[in-house]
Amino acid sequence: MANVSVAAEWQLLINRYYRKPELYPMRWKHIDLSRNKVACAPFGGPIAIIRDDSKIVQLYAESALRKLRIFNSAGILLSETVWKHPGGRLIGMSWTEDQTLICIVQDGTIYRYNVHCEVLEPNFSMGKECFEQNVVDCVFWGNGVVCLTEAGKLFCVPDFKQIKPCKLAEVGIGAEELPQCMAVIEPQYTVSGNVEVLLGVGSGIVIVDEDEVRFIDEEKIGGVVLKIAVSHNGRFLACFMHDGRLVVMNTEFRDFFQYQCESALPPEQMAWCGLDSVLLYWDDVLLMVGPSEDSVSYIYDEPVIFIPECDGVRILSNTSMEFVQRVPDSTVSIFKIGSTSPASLLFDALDHFDRRSAKADENLRLIRASLPEAVEACIDAAGHEFDVSRQRMLLRAASYGQAFCSNFQRDHIQEMCKTLRVLNAVRDPEIGIPLSIEQYKLLSAPILIGRLINAHQHLLALRISEYVGMNQEVVIMHWSCTKITASLAIPDAVLLEILLDKLKLCKGISYAAVAAHADRSGRRKLAAMLVDHEPRSSKQVPLLLSIAEEDTALMKATESGDADLVYLVLFHIWQKRPALEFFGTIQARPLARDLFIAYARCYKHEFLKDFFLSTGQLQDVAFLLWKDSWELGKNPMGSKGSPLHGPRIKLIEKAHNLFSETKEHTFESKAAEEHAKLLRIQHELEVSTKQPIFVDSSISDTIRTCIALGNHRAAMRVKTEFKVSEKRWYWLKVFALVTIRDWEALEKFSKEKRPPMGFRPFVEACIDVDEKAEALKYIPKLADPRERAEAYARIGMAKEAADAASQAKDGELLGRLKLSFAQNTAASSIFDTLRDRLSFQGVS
Structure with a gap:
């Protein structure tokens, strides 16, 4: 008998059964759909109702103020607000895929609401032409809309997530011949990927997209079209003709079947019920037409609204919500x-x-x-x-x-039980989301949970997330933010405990994100307490800075050991605080101090000097001054004249004074003093000689350059000032004279007095410049026969080298000299003879 009672509710259409169970008796009171504009969201979504300002209606006990009210599918009021928008008559409203209510008024302005009747800013406009011409009709789909103006122009918003209105191709119709009907094929079902608009114009159908207009004449479609409905897969059209026929065809306009309706008046509503039948509604009759010209009719004594779904049509009336679907x-x-x-x-x-x-x-x-x-x-x-x-x-x-x-497979029953528990939970009238299993599969659990939390059904969303094995973080985060916004009267400490009790349920949740919301809500103290529980420094520190908790941020950043985070805090504090306060802040934190010093050494010398002075590190200031002097010397102007030499010398002198105040830096103090003295002398030499070749050269180079220029008095002055030794002096002067090939002066210098290092410098200098003749003047004067032998060998005089080596009685030296003359057989024999003689004499 159970089978009989179940099947008794069905209606047979050809070979297919349909049923129309009641989902809910509507909980609302005194709602007459015929007096209102209604927008119902698919997938069991909310219902928006507002009094239709295009109709003259009798007001009963209600206020004259128009109210926008949002109900769930069971007729329970979710929210309401007074409609205050100018811009003319409300032309149309619909829900987007993320359950944002879109309202379009006569001047083309787009107003948006969430499910709590809160206006979402900013408002948008369909454009200047819509404003000037007035919108007379609009057709919504998914996340877009097409608007028709009084002048017969079409404008489109392809995606409400990025509202960018665009004008479609010109249809070429005027105000006197506006379309009898309008429908759209969604972009996902068109070849071009753009929306296509179907207009019932005159005796045919006009298809319009962004680029072109196509006209389908009456012969192809079989008459004047008064109403069009597109199937949810975009492949089929249901057209109600002027003679009362319902013609079902594909988008290539090939007929599948026709049905002759009893009325030639176009239906108030027409919608596809799945892909097998079409629903038509007149004043009191709902007609279901299937293939092969079969039909089923239902009588209604109250107005109804069609809500097309993927697997059927929900039917909303004043008293009930029903669902027509194929069994x-x-x-x-x-x-x-x-x-x-x-x-x-x-x-x-x-x-x-x-x-x-x-x-x-x-x-x-x-x-x-x-x-x-x-x-x-x-x-x-x-x-x-x-x-x-x-x-x-x-x-x-x-x-x-x-x-x-x-x-x-035994898990199929468990999976279905799990799915049905979720569906039964959301179908409860208090929740009012009457999803079928096909709709649930298409919608998916994450989106369902998102819709629950947007409706502030957080407990149910949390339980479903846990039940289906999803991450609960999204639910808890949204609940926390909502709780903060709605709990302005609760003290921060009390609210913190309430929040932490829930936040700890989810490992890895972002306390920083909740704290950021608290800060945006004007609860900075609560934000500071929340962010203290954030374990990830990379999220914690930036938020602490945004709520002006710089000292805590610096502490957390240094504790993390992350140099990038420390620098982030340092630069933030650096910009906000006076220098001395900033220095005091970082001085107590070694990591922050060291990172600041490392950065300032490269880019902010002056600021670093102030820091070192504030901490009494005079020697570090001195080193910086000295480094600055070298940087000043790299300036191209520094080598071409005197203007920069004075400041450089002053910097070094300042460094000398600072070094001299500390006992540990005696060497640096003396070095800085002599450096300044040398620079001053070199500067004077450049001025007197008008040649920029002295500054930043060494003492030895300065002496050599002076001698090379013939300025022996200046060279002597440098020698005296810097206490250059006699040995070094001789080497420098000899090489300088050889460099300028002044042999006469060289010889004269060699005779002034006995050189302290002998005549070796004279020989070395002459040989280095390949002047053998000049070298021969001094080689005989070398006291050591070994040095004479090597000097003769270097200028290629084998016999003289051999004689000097034999005087030294050094067999090893003879062997080395022989190797240097390996290519000269005669010379080699001389060294062999002398070596044999030494061996015979017993000298090694």
Whole structure:
């Protein structure tokens, strides 16, 4: 009998069954849909209602103020607000995919609301032309809209996430011949990827997109079109013709079937019910037309609104919410009157088992080979049921049959139970989201949870997230932010405990993000307390800076050891605080201080000097001054004249004075003093000689340059000032004279007095410039015969070298000299002879 009672609710359309269960009796009161504009969101979404200002209506006990009210699908009021927008008559409103309510008024202004009737700023406009011409009609889809103006122009917003209105191609119609109807094929179903608008104009259909206009004449479509409905997959059109025919065709305008309606007046509403039938609604009649010219009619004594879904149509009236859908095949196989399918026999077997009848075993034996398919059918049928008791019976039948299946995947029942628990929870009238299982699969659990939290159903969203194994962070975060906004009267300390009690449920949750929301809500103290619980310094520190907790931010950054975070805080404090306060802040933190010093050494010398002075580090200031003097010397102007030499010398003198104040830097003090003295002398030399070749050269180079220029008095002055030794002086003067090839002066210098290092410098200098003749003047004067031998060898005089070596009686020296003359056989024999003689004499 249960099968009979279930199937009795169905209507047969050709070979397909349809049912129209009531989802909810509407909880609202005194709502007349005929007096209002209504926008119903798909996927069991909310219902927006506002009094229709295009109709003259009688006001009862209600206020004359127009109110926008938002209900759930069971008619429970979610929110309301007074409609205060100028811009003329409300032309249309609809819900986007993220459940934002879009309202378009006559001048083309777009107002947006969330489900709490809060206006979302900013408002947008369809453009100047819409403003001047007035919008007369609009058609919404998913996340877009097409508007028609009084002048017959079409404007489109392809995506409400980025509202950028664009004008479609010119249709070429005037105000006197506006379309009888308008529909759209969504961009995802068109070849061009742009929306296509279908207009019933004159005796044909005009197809308009961004680039072109196509006209489909009356002959191809079979008459004047008064109403168009596009299937949800974008492939089929249902057209109501002027003679009362309903023509179903594809988008290539090839007919599939026609149905002659009793009325030639176009229906008030027309919608596809799945892909198998079309619903038409007149004043009191709802007509369902299927293929092969069959139909079913329902009588209504109150106005209704169609809400197309992917697998049917929800029908909203003043008193109820119903759902028209094709009965699923699995349900038909079980509950169809007279069905003998395996699934029906399994369902009956459970009934016999409950009544302790042996017929249960007989049924199971009949379907043993098809038992897995029967179990699957029961599971599938349970998923499509809205009645909880019927779900339970079908799942019990599936579980009963599964016990006798050896190879059935046993997790299917558990998965369906889990899905149905979620669906039953959101179908509760207090929640009011009457999703079918097909809609739920298409919508997906994350989006459903997102819609629940946007409606502030946080507890249910949290339980569903936990139940289906999803991350609960999104729910807890949204609840926390909502709680902060709504709890202005609760003290910070109390609210903190409430928040922490929930936030700790989710590991890894961003306390910093909740703290940021608290700061934006004007609760800076609460934000500071919340951010203290954030374990990730990279999120904690920037937020502390934004709420003016610089000292805490610096402490957290240094504790983290992250140099980038420390620099972030340093630069922030540096810009906000006076220099001395900034120095005091970083002095107590070694890491911050060292990082600041490292940065300032490269880019902010003057600031670093102030820091060192404030901390009494005079020697560090001195080093910086000295470095600055060298940097000043790199300036191209520094080598071409005197203007920069004075400041450089002053910098070095300052460094000398600072070094002299500390006992540990005596060497640096003396070096700085002599450096300044040398620079001053070099500067004077450049001025007197008018040659920029002295500054930044060494003492030795300065002496050599003076001698090379013939300024012996200046060279002597440098020698005296810097106490250059006689040995060094001789080397420098000899090489300077050789460099300028002044042989006469060199010889004269060699005779002034006996050189302190002998005549070796004279020989070395002459040989280095390959002046053998000049070298021969001084080689005989070398006191050491070994030095004479090597000097002769270097200028290629083998015999003289051999003689000098024999005087030294050094066999090893003779061997080395022989190697240097290896290419000269005669010279080699001389060295061999002398070496043999020394060996004979017993000298090694």
